[in-house]
Amino acid sequence: MDLGLILAAAGIITLIFKKLKQPLVLGYIIAGLLVGPHFALLPTVIETANITIWAEIGVIFLLFSLGLEFSFKKLVKVGGASSIMAFFEVVVMLVLGYLTGKLLGWSTMDSIFLGGILSISSTTIIIRAFDELGVKSQRFARLVFGVLIVEDLVAILLMVLLSTLAVSQQFAGTEMLSAVLKLAFFLVVWFLGGIFLIPTFLRRASKLMNDETLLIVSLALCLLMVILAAQVGFSPALGAFIMGSILAETTKAEKIEHLISSVKDLFGAIFFVSVGMLINPAVILEYAAPIAIITLVTIVGKVVSITGGGLVAGQGLKTSLKSGMSVSQIGEFSFIIATLGLTLKVTSEFLYPVAVAVSAITTFSTPYMIKYSEPLHQAIEKMLPNRWKASLNEYSSGAQTINTTSDWQLVLKSYVLNLVVYSVIIIALVLLSSQYLSPFLSNLISAPDWANMATIVITLLAMAPFLWALVMHHPQKEAQARIWANRNYRSLIIVLSFFKIGVAIFFIAFLLDRFLSVQVALVAGLGILLLLAFFSKKIQEFYIRIENRFLSNLNARELHEESKKHHSLTPWDVHLTSFTISPFSEAVGKTLVELQVREKYGMNVAVIERGDQTIMPPTRNERIFPGDVLYVFGSDTQMEAFRQFIETERPEEAVDSEKEEIRLQKLVLRPESFLVHMSIRDSGVREKTKGLIVGIEKKGQRILNPDSELVFEEGDIVWIVGSPSRIKKLHEMESTSG
Known part of the structure; x- marks a missing residue:
């Protein structure tokens, strides 16, 4: 009865909202208000406990679908400008939310949660507004998408930090740091393990999977990660988000996203209806003034913080202002954070309906904010003194700086990345060994010493390839060789090498110390390291297989999409292939007529992609820039000759060891x-x-x-x-x- 009542109300109200061209999320919330306990004119939901469980499942699927759209690789590709803007917004809104709560006389915990609620914008509402207004291809929209990607990860971090704060009831720096490190550790472990195992499993089982089985397997993987996240002390929503981001790297991502959309829509509707059921109109009337104040703080604070961040990042007044006007609302993550406060019983009951009311008002205002951003920019430009405008333009041009990467940067970056990744993997293996493998072998083998020895041997075998990689693997061999050629820097390379050896000995001792004395652990650690060096070649071969599998899985989606771009004309044995122009290519800076592609190679350049711009067909005077993607039409032989030319570096462009x-x-x-x-x-x-x-x-x-x-x-x-x-x-x- 309750489910029928909820869906009937949601169906009718959302049809009305669809007709009015308003966000469906608001329709669900109003439907919840109508069937909730605070509205007596219509039948009311009876078993609210069941609705709460369905709503929690709705949050899980909502976060799972957000993870499918998120992808950690997208986060890595997010530009510095979007990261700066997101950082500005989150910090400013956290502070403004806290100060607003305190000024309204609210408790410290209510004020802190209000800051968290106001700091995250709504991805769903912004994407919908961009679609309806047709601005997705504009430059400011790309910046906003980058901001939203960073905000998604910040929201996950906020959920962990607020949970820790709610439990401790005080700002304990060590506990906060511990929570952040714990989150970072498990994120890395889950991402590395997930990318190594899940794409391989999906690929090998693909022949057995139709739409039905793929849907069931995807939901099973989501809920298994939910269980795992709950077991280690995180929220179930975090586990769903992580599994979604792992599956986002697979070739099945779009298919899974399509299959899961109906399930997400159903349970998501129940979640948003449950949000509306918690709203008490009397509370909203009572807190009308705080709602108005918080709405004003949200809109003004987000516009100013994003615009300020964009100006600092050198994006210019127009782009920065349009970005700021686009993110002036709160949405789904804000509801989840508000729910978290209620679940942990650390926030007042009025905070939830206040947050929903602010979200509703700011959601209604979003399309108008985006639409009127251009007139507002023109008005501000007219008021600004010419001297200020000139300074802004000069700063914006100066901020568009490209730095070539020195050899030291390449080497140190690879050392730090390797150290973090391999350390996390090794620590995870040691913890798994002590928590699960050791008790299992102790029950299986009656002699404790033999059980400990078996645990050590099995764990060391699992750690061996990563210990070898930590000590011996050098991804930037060429850069390191150029540094080694300079005698002044050899001592630093030697110090780095010995440091890595010391870290490897520490990890071996870390394992042995759990089963042996400290002195024996240190001596045995050095001996085991020498033994690993003796079998270095075999371990290296095994590690390379692991690394190749991981990189193949990580890049599978891009390779799959790239393969779709290659179209062939079989009778003539010719096809369309794309080439990405390196910054050091011989072709950079030259026009097509200067390159003489047709005369020298018998091929045609059909299309040039430059960022979001598609030049089709390019003229003979079109100049080639770094990062351009050239689509050329020809045979395999012609392609190979052109590839050799396009990948040839100009002698004067050789990488310098200094930053230029x-x-x-x-x-x-x-x-x-x-x-x-x-x-x-x-x-x-x-x-x-x-x-x-x-x-x-x-x-x-x-x-x-x-x-x-x-x-x-x-x-x-x-x-x-x-x-x-x-x-x-x-x-x-x-x-x-x-």
């Missing part, structure tokens, strides 16, 4: 300049600055990507992407010629 900064800078041509009356090609600017002329302002006319035959004239403003030091030398040559 690349900026966009301008050069104003004076009457006495030696460049006046010379063409771009004859001027030698590219060779002198190792830069690229990307634009020229000529008598008020702006020319982007000018032709190499264009002639410089007095008063031209030349925009060059290159090294500031080299462009400075060009300035000095100008002065000398004067």
Whole structure:
């Protein structure tokens, strides 16, 4: 009866909301209000305990589907600008939420949870609004998507920290740090283990799977991770999110997302209806003033914090403001955080309906905020002094800096990454051994010493490939070899090597100390390390197989999508293939007519993809930039010849061991300049600055990507992407010629 009542109310109300073009989430909440205990005109749900269980399942599937859209690889690819903006927003809203709660006279715990509720924007509502307004392809929308990805992970972290705080009832720094480290440890373990095992399992079982079995297996994996997360002390929702993010890296991700959508929609509807059932209209009326204040704080705080973060990241006023106006609401994660406070019995009952009311108001306002962001930007620009606008534009141009990576950066980054990853794996193996393997063998083998010895041997065999990788594996061999060639730095490489050996001995001793004395553990650890060195070749082969399996699974989705791009015309034995242009490629900076692709290789460049821009078909004067994806049409032989050329690096672009900064800078041509009356090609600017002329302002006319035959004239403003030091030398040559 209760389920029928809930779905009937949800169905009718959401049809009305669909007609009114309003978010369905709000319809579910209003449906819950109508069938809840605080509205007497309609039949009321009787067994609220059952509804609570269904709502918890709804949260699990909601987080599972968010994980499928999340992907940790997307997080790695999120630009620095989005990360800075997300950081600004979360910190500002946490502080504003806490201060607002305290000013309203609320308890410390209510104020802290209010900060958490206000700090996370609604992914569902923003994506829907972008779709309806047709702005998904705009630059600010891409920044907002990056902000939302970072916020998803921050929300998970907040749930863990708020749970820890609720239990301890005080700001205990050590407990907070312990909670964060515990979360980081299990995230790494689950991600590495999941990527290694699950894609392989799905691939090998794919012949046995139809839509039904894939749905059941996906739900089973989700709920198994939910159980695992609950067992180690995290919320079930975290486990669902992690499993979703693991499956997001597989080739079945889109299929699973499609299959799970109906289940998610059903239980998600129950969750949002249960949210509405907890709303007491009397409480909302009682707290109307706080709701209005918090709504204002949410909208203004989010707009200002995101806009400020965007300006600091050098994104310009227009892009930053439009981004800020887009995220001025709270949504599904805010409900989950509010529910967490109620479940842990640390927040007042009024906080939940207040949060829902604020969410409803800000959700209604979101499309209008996005729509009116452009007029607001124009109004602000008119009010800003010209000096401020010039400073903002100059800062924005200067912030678009590209840094080449030095050998030391590459080596140290690989050392730190390897140390973290292998340390987490080894610690996980030791903990699994002591918690599960040792008790199992103790029951199986009556002699305790023999049981301990068997545990040590089995665990060491499992640890061996990762201990070898920790000590011997060097992903950046070429960079390390270049550093080693400089005698001044050899001692540092040796110190790093001995440090890794010391860490490996520590981990072996860490294992042995659980079963033997400290002295024996240290001596045995050194002996075992020597034994591992003796069998280094066999262990290396085994490790490489493990690494290849992991990388194959990790990149399976991208490889699968890439394979779809290769289309062939069998009778002519030709096909369409894509090439990504390296920053050091011989082709960079040249036009298609200069490359002579058709004349030299008998092929055609059909399409050029540059970020979100698709150039189809490209003209002969189209210039090639780093990161461009060229789609070329030809035979295998022609493709191979073109590949060898495109992957050839320019001699002068060899990687330097020092960091070199690349900026966009301008050069104003004076009457006495030696460049006046010379063409771009004859001027030698590219060779002198190792830069690229990307634009020229000529008598008020702006020319982007000018032709190499264009002639410089007095008063031209030349925009060059290159090294500031080299462009400075060009300035000095100008002065000398004067």
